Amino acid sequence: MNPEEEKIYNELISKYNFDEVQKSVIEIGLMQNLDVTCFSKPEYDWKQMNEFLYGLESGLDVSWYANSEFNSYQMEQIREGLEKNLDVSIYAKLEFDYKQMAQIRQGLEKGINVSIYAKHEFTYEQMKQILLGLEKKLDISIYANYKYDWQQMEQIRLGLEKELNVSLYTKPEFNFYQMNEIRKGLEKNIDVTVYSKPEYSHEQMLQIRYGLNSNVDVSIYAKLEFNHNQMYEICLGLENKLNVSIYAKPEFTWEQMSQIRLGLQNNLNVSLYTRPEFSWMQMKEIRFGLEAGLNVEPYLNPGIEWKEMKRIRLELESNE
Numbered sequence: 001m002n003p004e005e006e007k008i009y010n011e012l013i014s015k016y017n018f019d020e021v022q023k024s025v026i027e028i029g030l031m032q033n034l035d036v037t038c039f040s041k042p043e044y045d046w047k048q049m050n051e052f053l054y055g056l057e058s059g060l061d062v063s064w065y066a067n068s069e070f071n072s073y074q075m076e077q078i079r080e081g082l083e084k085n086l087d088v089s090i091y092a093k094l095e096f097d098y099k100q101m102a103q104i105r106q107g108l109e110k111g112i113n114v115s116i117y118a119k120h121e122f123t124y125e126q127m128k129q130i131l132l133g134l135e136k137k138l139d140i141s142i143y144a145n146y147k148y149d150w151q152q153m154e155q156i157r158l159g160l161e162k163e164l165n166v167s168l169y170t171k172p173e174f175n176f177y178q179m180n181e182i183r184k185g186l187e188k189n190i191d192v193t194v195y196s197k198p199e200y201s202h203e204q205m206l207q208i209r210y211g212l213n214s215n216v217d218v219s220i221y222a223k224l225e226f227n228h229n230q231m232y233e234i235c236l237g238l239e240n241k242l243n244v245s246i247y248a249k250p251e252f253t254w255e256q257m258s259q260i261r262l263g264l265q266n267n268l269n270v271s272l273y274t275r276p277e278f279s280w281m282q283m284k285e286i287r288f289g290l291e292a293g294l295n296v297e298p299y300l301n302p303g304i305e306w307k308e309m310k311r312i313r314l315e316l317e318s319n320e
Contacts, residue, residue, distance in 0.1 A: 005030040012040045021046040029053050047072035055079045064092050073098035081105045090118055099124035107131050125150030133157050151176035159183045168196050177202035185209045203228035211235045220248055229254035237261045255280035263287050281306035289313045
């Protein structure tokens with residue numbers, strides 16, 4: 001530093017209690033003949049000071065972010081906007097965090113009417129989804145609403161991009177997982193009205209959608225009384241042309257259904273174990289016995305634990 005710069009520097013650091021990093025930023029500014037007085041204040045940390053430094057180096061009007069309540073990341077977004085001659089007055093506000101500012105700045109750079117989403121009530125993720133829609137000239141009025149979280153917005157936007165009838169799922173009561181299942185069905189020209197009901201979980205919707213896509217009679221299991229795992233077992237049976245009426249009953253767990261289905265696939269006499277009182281492990285031991293051609297009568301009793309059933313089965317097999 002020259003004597004004049006050193007004089008200013010000493011005056012500033014004697015006036016305030018700056019740490020070493022802050023002092024370093026002030027020194028760099030003075031050496032570049034910049035007006036460091038605008039940021040040589042203890043309320044600014046060194047990162048904020050750096051943003052002033054970058055702005056002054058570029059000849060920007062740093063007064064737009066000369067507020068210690070702006071953190072360095074917010075200052076950076078305002079500075080980047082100023083560098084591109086954007087109207088930063090739209091987002092140089094404390095109510096916006098730096099991620100929101102970034103979405104607004106990016107919209108301004110692309111010549112987008114950001115007033116649609118430059119509202120602090122929108123999270124930055126919501127802003128991003130609205131911006132993406134505006135870029136593709138979609139009717140974002142369908143989802144630019146606080147009642148939708150960003151993931152719901154994304155599902156609606158994806159549907160609009162493919163010109164789907166999104167009205168079938170633009171309901172806040174559908175979570176984004178459910179919206180995703182309905183959207184995927186619409187993409188395959190499936191009659192989604194069969195499962196586009198909020199009471200179905202997205203896992204249930206998936207099983208119904210899968211069945212519709214496989215052209216099976218989903219009416220057999222498109223019922224709230226079946227969980228998604230039970231639906232899966234019934235759907236598998238239908239795909240394999242099995243008589244699913246034998247096990248498509250809510251009283252059977254999906255594991256029990258699986259054992260009955262496997263028995264039907266192997267043309268076994270499943271009537272011997274299609275009883276809810278048999279656990280699925282017991283059913284499995286009976287099924288193994290039937291597959292081995294054994295007389296399972298010695299252990300065909302729900303009162304016998306499955307481990308004991310296994311012991312009896314193995315003994316019967318060894319005697320064959």
